[in-house]
Amino acid sequence: MFNTPNVSFEFFPPKDKEGEANLLRTVSCLEAYRPSFASVTYGAGGSTREGTSRIIKRLAEESTLTPAAHLTCVGATREEINEIVRAWQAAGIKHIVALRGDAPAGAEKYQPHPNGYANAAELTAGLRKMGDFEISVGAYPDVHPDSPSVAADLENLKRKIDEGANRAITQYFFEADTFLRFRDLCTKAGINVPIVPGILPIIKFKTVLHFSKSCGAVIPKWIVDLFDGLDEDPETSQLVAAATASDLCMKLMTEGVEDFHFYTLNRSQLTSAICRRLGRRPHNAKCNLSNS
Template sequence: MSDTPRVSFEFFPPKDEDGEAKLWHTVARLEPYCPSFVSVTYGAGGSTRERTSRIVKRLARESSLTPAAHLTCVGATREEVDDIVREWQAAGIKHIVALRGDAPADAEKYEPHPGGYANAAELTEGLRRIGDFEISVGAYPDVHPDSPTPAADLDNLKRKIDAGATRAITQYFFDADTFLRFRDVCDKAGITVPVVPGILPVTNFKTVVRFSNACGAIVPAWMAELFDGLDEDPETRQLVAATTASDLCMKLMEEGVEDFHFYTLNRPQLTAAICRRLGLRPEMEAAA
């Protein structure tokens, strides 16, 4: 096992000029850590489709990074999705994160688009018909909120892998045992592709709780106590967040985990600090 892990980073498309500046500042800060890839999210209902396309194309064109474009089934026919994929393929995008996607804000629950891909397994099959992509899919240690049982959730993951996915990236979690138990379940189910833990550094605890209520991730009681009162104390919160996330990663490394995917929220400081604590040094500094 390597002394230092491999890392990847997730960004989201900016909404305005300030967000654009923040994104490219984040890219510049994290690029020297030589991630395996960087992914760019795709908003609910395909709401950021054009921005996602623009960002991944620019990353491919102007950086040393390997971009992965998120793609969902929501709000588009199969033909429309396939056209987007071929456009990315022509731009040199070779890695896609295939997701079912969340229901639009005005919908009570997810419904497949008429004529569209029904779920991530079908989307993965479609991608395989178009080209030889690297395909990452989502996995849920705390179970997806739309899954009736953990067994059904695992079956859904297996269908995505069987359809041609090359990697699973987990929803974030905060206890190492949560991931380790999930990894064991995947092993027993015969899942052999890498299952990469997704790590969310806490930039704002109230926001994390809101995210978690929506996506089914469990926020442990010890974490609520640890961050209590720190939303108004950003300096202390940053130190606590960096320590908490890096401790989680180090526990996982002790159990053989070699890859981590960081949900950066377009804020590079915490992710950079965690990478440092895990033994990663920016390429330019390491060569000095």
């Protein structure tokens, strides 16, 4: 028998009022599962900076969630980033997900701002100087697409941990062995903070294919075959997605994994189903899942 795992959720800033209303419905569904925290993403080049700050503050003021704000190094000076952090501090935000960030649209590759933080390790060090934050950083079981090797990727992760990060949250993956091999490599590299698996419930497979090309996540052939044609059959797709993600989590639980971070894509139904399958029961749920 397994212990009930801890869960956390990721949301993204919506583009319009309708999207924001949908997000708040999703939040009211998922907060019933009492997550450890809920993170809000930060677009390439700081493109969602204002939206991230607004949603983070709404979560802090209007929900029971503990919000975690994503922050990237892209397109900003150190002082500009520090100013954002000070505003979050004033709003009571104590958890930051520190990321290098992707190159903005139209750029061939990431270039650090000449007066900015060069990477997530520098950003983590800067945050440690500014306050007693809870700091999460990214990790890549399939290797970050900009890394020249597995060894270089692990060295970069260790630098982030050595600068004071409390945990690493992984990019999504689809096979338990992918995570377990990565966890073993982290242990051998002297990385001794929690490595939290990131789980992506598949809402639309074509969207996952697009994401994976840019982030370097490997999609095994059996997943491709399993979801072939299901974008035109959303009900069956949801059943298959819930079963696939639940099976992945349960395999990881047999190997001692106790924490999962779900990339919700601002939808609640699949994540709710998976949480229930893992033994997390909702408390005071306030939603109609068919509408979220």
